[in-house]
Amino acid sequence: MREAEEAAFARGIEVEALMDEAGAGVARAVEKFFPRAGRCVVYAGKGHNGGDALVAAECLRRSGWEIDLRLPFAEADCSELTRKKLAVVAAVPAAGTADTAMKERDKRASTGSPLVILDGLLGIGAGTLLREPIRAAATEINRLRREQNAFVFAVDLPTGLNGDTGETDPDCVIADFTVTIGFAKHGLIADAALECVGRIEVVPLAELVVGGVRNDIAAAGHSLAALIPRRKFGSYKNLFGRIAVVAGSKGFVGAAIMTASGALRSGAGLVELFVSEDIYEIAVGAAPPEVMVKSTRTYRDLVDEKVDVWAVGPGLGKAHAARIRDLIAYAEQPMVVDADGLNILAEDIAILKNCRGPRLLTPHPGEMSRLLNPGKMSRAGVVRSFCEQFPVTLLLKGARTIVGQRGKPLSFNTTGNPGMATGGMGDVLTGVCAGLMGQGLAPYDAARLGAWLCGRAAELAIFQGSACVESLLPSDVLQNLGVAFKELRG
Numbered sequence: 001m002r003e004a005e006e007a008a009f010a011r012g013i014e015v016e017a018l019m020d021e022a023g024a025g026v027a028r029a030v031e032k033f034f035p036r037a038g039r040c041v042v043y044a045g046k047g048h049n050g051g052d053a054l055v056a057a058e059c060l061r062r063s064g065w066e067i068d069l070r071l072p073f074a075e076a077d078c079s080e081l082t083r084k085k086l087a088v089v090a091a092v093p094a095a096g097t098a099d100t101a102m103k104e105r106d107k108r109a110s111t112g113s114p115l116v117i118l119d120g121l122l123g124i125g126a127g128t129l130l131r132e133p134i135r136a137a138a139t140e141i142n143r144l145r146r147e148q149n150a151f152v153f154a155v156d157l158p159t160g161l162n163g164d165t166g167e168t169d170p171d172c173v174i175a176d177f178t179v180t181i182g183f184a185k186h187g188l189i190a191d192a193a194l195e196c197v198g199r200i201e202v203v204p205l206a207e208l209v210v211g212g213v214r215n216d217i218a219a220a221g222h223s224l225a226a227l228i229p230r231r232k233f234g235s236y237k238n239l240f241g242r243i244a245v246v247a248g249s250k251g252f253v254g255a256a257i258m259t260a261s262g263a264l265r266s267g268a269g270l271v272e273l274f275v276s277e278d279i280y281e282i283a284v285g286a287a288p289p290e291v292m293v294k295s296t297r298t299y300r301d302l303v304d305e306k307v308d309v310w311a312v313g314p315g316l317g318k319a320h321a322a323r324i325r326d327l328i329a330y331a332e333q334p335m336v337v338d339a340d341g342l343n344i345l346a347e348d349i350a351i352l353k354n355c356r357g358p359r360l361l362t363p364h365p366g367e368m369s370r371l372l373n374p375g376k377m378s379r380a381g382v383v384r385s386f387c388e389q390f391p392v393t394l395l396l397k398g399a400r401t402i403v404g405q406r407g408k409p410l411s412f413n414t415t416g417n418p419g420m421a422t423g424g425m426g427d428v429l430t431g432v433c434a435g436l437m438g439q440g441l442a443p444y445d446a447a448r449l450g451a452w453l454c455g456r457a458a459e460l461a462i463f464q465g466s467a468c469v470e471s472l473l474p475s476d477v478l479q480n481l482g483v484a485f486k487e488l489r490g
Helices: 002-010 017-034 049-060 082-091 098-111 136-150 189-195 221-227 255-263 277-286 299-304 323-330 340-346 349-354 366-372 380-391 426-440 443-463 475-487
Strands: 039-044 068-071 115-120 152-153 177-183 197-204 216-219 242-246 270-276 292-296 309-312 335-337 359-361 391-397 404-405 409-414
Touching: 002 017, 002 323, 017 049, 017 152, 017 177, 017 366, 039 049, 039 082, 039 098, 039 136, 049 068, 049 082, 049 115, 049 152, 049 216, 049 221, 068 242, 082 335, 082 443, 136 152, 177 475, 216 221, 216 340, 221 277, 221 404, 221 475, 242 255, 242 299, 242 426, 255 270, 255 277, 255 426, 255 475, 270 277, 277 292, 292 299, 299 323, 309 426, 323 340, 323 349, 335 340, 335 426, 340 366, 359 443, 366 380, 380 391, 380 404, 380 409, 409 443, 426 443, 426 475
Parallel strands: 039 068, 039 115, 115 152, 152 177, 177 197, 216 409, 242 270, 242 309, 270 292, 309 335, 335 359, 359 391
Antiparallel strands: 391 404, 404 409
């Protein structure tokens, strides 16, 4: 980021132009999650990070937001450009008397208008250790978040977090959203930084170009959009993949249905669900009418089915472990392996070295620990180590889902929320990834795009729908996948 800024300035790009673009991007991020205007408390430091926050505040004010400025430094101590941006925001009269402010708070409480905090105290030039008066301001931000249910948007990175290492001060700002400018900073994706960073939103700046090889990338909407080209008018179903789902067992039919539904909602041309005879009737009654449910006595002959992509494992159980291992090893088509498919694999992991077709594995942390003893490795280290040992694509689920493949950069997902911590979300993701692979995406790209889409659909269900983190269901994600696709294209 520093090198890209220096190169831009050398080309004649003005600092103020970058600040205006960055601040407008921060404001768009706020309105993306909170389309209804509310109150925004702005903590602006004396440097350019504070200037970015002030530009964002002015953009929000023009959209109807009430702006409350909190400045830990005297105006005279601020940089010249920050003072200029401060003058624009401060030129608007304050909200009025204390009585008026109280009435406004009551109104917001009754209408559900949001209280948002912009953390623009420190940027990438600061260290980890906080000093006064910044420490007091960071403490106050965390108090407002805790006591008034405010949502904190960190501008570029949370104050108190080291952008290079991810180390944090004890009083580091706890952000719900980190709107990082230009490129994601490495410290934002460190395991230890997760609770302080929250959801990452990247604001791209057209003037910034970075060279060299990237070891890690953040999967953001603007970088994934090209993976889903518009369909030709004369398209027909066989162009978009026949997906075979092998899933479900007694008591776990729902997993099979959610996987098949995920494949349908992600654009698959045809979806077939293979289930054992003992649950066939239940599966037929529960499956969407678009899914072709087929009964199988034995899983031995599935390898000869004429399909384009396999999705194997959700709710499958281990009663047919040997046959499922053969399917994983010998099927020539691409395959997504999840849940019990992974547990079956863990008993003979060596077969992954010689599978006949591409394999995408989608474990949660517990399943990953059965595939590879993580020891003291970071999540990123686990993915790198596994992909060096086996020629597969690995999607390690979690609050910051990671996708890896030998010879490709690690990709860190940026979407999602804690409401996704419920059973069935992984089944939907398995189906979505399989559906995307059926449309021609490589497993690596299907995994990155699938994780982004499912996470964004979960966000839409909450921030633009009626769900909350406690009530969110996998069916809510399925229902919002279409909106996530449209947003990505937009």
